[in-house]
Amino acid sequence: MTQTIELNVNGARRVVTADPGTPLIYVLRNDLKLKGTRFGCGAGVCGCCTVLLDGRGVQSCNTPVSAAQGREVTTIEGLGGKAGTHPLQQAFVDEQAGQCGYCLTGVVMGAAALLGRNPSPTEAQIRSELDIHLCRCGAYDRILRAVRRASEMIGQRGGQEGRLR
């Protein structure tokens, strides 16, 4: 049964009408028109649809919208905050890390979750954190370089930008 659901998405209060069991991704994409969260497998195992719930990465394709109530949802559109562009997004462009790009927003969100709690991860920590994310075009090397670059950018700027609200 549909009901009114109140969400906090990218710092703003949003109200939607949906079945509480609806996967969060459909609410984000279709009700809130936040198209940057991509649908991949629908089973939470490819990482495409990763968003942040209270700063932690979750797969929005198998997270019911009801589970996001009362928590802060951050999507790729809100990652950069007031600055608009997060260091990760800048670093991905700087490193030309991507081909088709379909996996990238999920990868960036996964990396943001990591840098949020550990602004200076080791290469092994990056690989381990991102291991759920699949990139069929094979841009792994460049993506790893981009995450390292973002980590350095955040370190140089005092670590503030890596932290999430």
Next chain:
Amino acid sequence: MTIDSLPPSLARNRRLDRWVEIRTDGVVEVRTGKVEIGQGIVSALAQIAAEELDVDYARIRMIPADTGRSPNEGVTAGSRSTMDGGGALRQACAEVRDAFLRAAARRLDADVDELFVRDGTIHRKASNESASYWELSAEVDLARDADGRAAPKRADQLTLVGKPLPRLDLPDKVAGAGVYVHDLELPGMLHGRVVRPPSYRAVLHAVDGKRIETMPGVRAVVRDGRFLGVVAAREEQAVAAAAALANCAVWHQAEDLPDVDAIPAFLRSLPSKAKILSEKGVPQATGAHAVSARYSRPFLAHASIGPACAVARVHGGSIEVWCQSQSIHPTRLDIAKTLGVAPDTITVRHVQGAGCYGHNAADDAALDAVLLARAVEGHPVRLQWSHEDELAWSPFGPAMVVAMEGAVDDAGRIVDWRHELWSNPHIARPGLQESPSLLAAWHLDQPFAQPPGIDALPGIQPTSERNAVPIYDFPNQRVVLNALERLPVRTGTLRAIGGFLNTYAIECFMDELAHAAGVDPVELRLNHLSDERAIAVIKAARERSGLASRSRHDGSGHDGSRGMGLGFARYSNEAAYAAVVVEVEAGATINVVRAVAAVDCGRTINPDGVKNQIEGGIVQAVSWVLKEQVRFDRTRITTRTWDDYPILRFSEAPPVEVSIIDRPDEPSLGVGEAVAGPVAAAIANAVFDAIGVRVRDLPLTRERMVAEINDA
């Protein structure tokens, strides 16, 4: 250049205003028939256009292809877009630039020789006079045909081509902008899902759609033969309705698939027609080291990260389709054929999808969307495949077998070379055969026959035999294709098509012959090559990887777990040259710890774009070789999730180093498919170097390695 030597794609689309529009506001709109499928081609074409027009890269606006206005450049495939599409656009832009120069000369009362162009402004040397493209655009008529009179720039005149300019599409992609067909949002849009049969030839016995029609949000339940689908207001409602519809469908199925673990024998047992691809000399096996070996690859899935998607609207006798097709014009033909309508009642627009590595489900989704949209006239329907259907119902890269026989003498000369391959035709794309090549067309109440596929098209090399005729100079050789008519599994072109297994077999067999004769496998290659560009990439890869400094790579002194191997090819013997060295840690399982590639693609448009393609091609090929195999039981495809079809992950991806041998005076050559075969052979050769064991059937799984190690 003359009118008779125009690049073929320009000769077919001669009107210059189909390619370029100079706007008065300083923007240059460029149309191309080639489409972005993740490979970065649209950025490379923008770079070519900016170069030839002498405008800033940032002024170029690439207009996505549609069947209405864009030049018809057929299919974006075969690593030919830079060669063909780029060649045509280059000449078109050179002619546009020339037209503007002449207009400026008239306005400034100057000779063309006195003028030069800087970012779209035409200056007169030694004076302050100038006129810009944007000022002149009203008086320059581009509604005329290319005539071949203006010459594109020489290599020494290039200023942008050859530079690592950033891709145009990446900022939007990392920002999360709505760049994919999945993201389209049209007024009144509804959501559709299709329910596929459980197996290829399943017969629909009964389905009761009545219950589905009353589910929340459902606007239509579509049944046409064994094509089943739903349309609903909300996406999750369409997903739920499709699941319910699938549950109430009763199917009759047959056990009509072969044993997935005995594919090579199955392929060789099928009726076939032999075609001799090359025959020369007299085999001289006597007194030499004779070797024979058989190689195979399984069915491979495209396994794109995102499922196919399309949007269609049917209204008042006209049909609009937005889809991620590589072939918008041919796909339009097959949709028209399926529906029995005139092609010009259909407009197909390209919108990007998730990564595309060959003929996948993009075209099928376009027809699916149209069939669903017919049920809700006037409403756009956004149709998305499930991930499970994406894996199980897309065309697969076909399984193939190659049997090699050869002999090498004590001096390390290959005196006999025989290559025999078994393959069905790889091409099953739309618009080429009598019957539509679109999945749903075969499932309708009045079904079209699934066409058998074709191996050769005018102007492109036959698909299964690519790279089968060796680039090496052998005095005695015989290369035979055993052409299979069709397979019981749906197949289509996948990156590197037949070139993948043919190269894998050739490049492994070179190492096997080297081992038999006790010579260095890289030297064996160099001693049988006269093509200087081939020699150059092999030497570059050897040096950069450190392979040259190793005292042995003949498999004789296996040092336990680390090994290095090389593979080389010029893709389809006409595209880019690539040599790859990989280093592995080998045992029961294989890790590729490093890959080094050297590439020659003629004039490099964008070195970073080339590196990106080569890096991705290497990672994808490592994944194919180590992990991938489509599986089925006797009835149905059982590869339906990432658990069934694992691909290479972050934790397994090797660092990759790519070097480019740039040849600005040579034509640009495609790189998208250049490394797949070389990588596969390099891995197998490195494993042999490490532990003296060779598994010839792909993938090189733990089970196969253990079996081979135990046999050894």
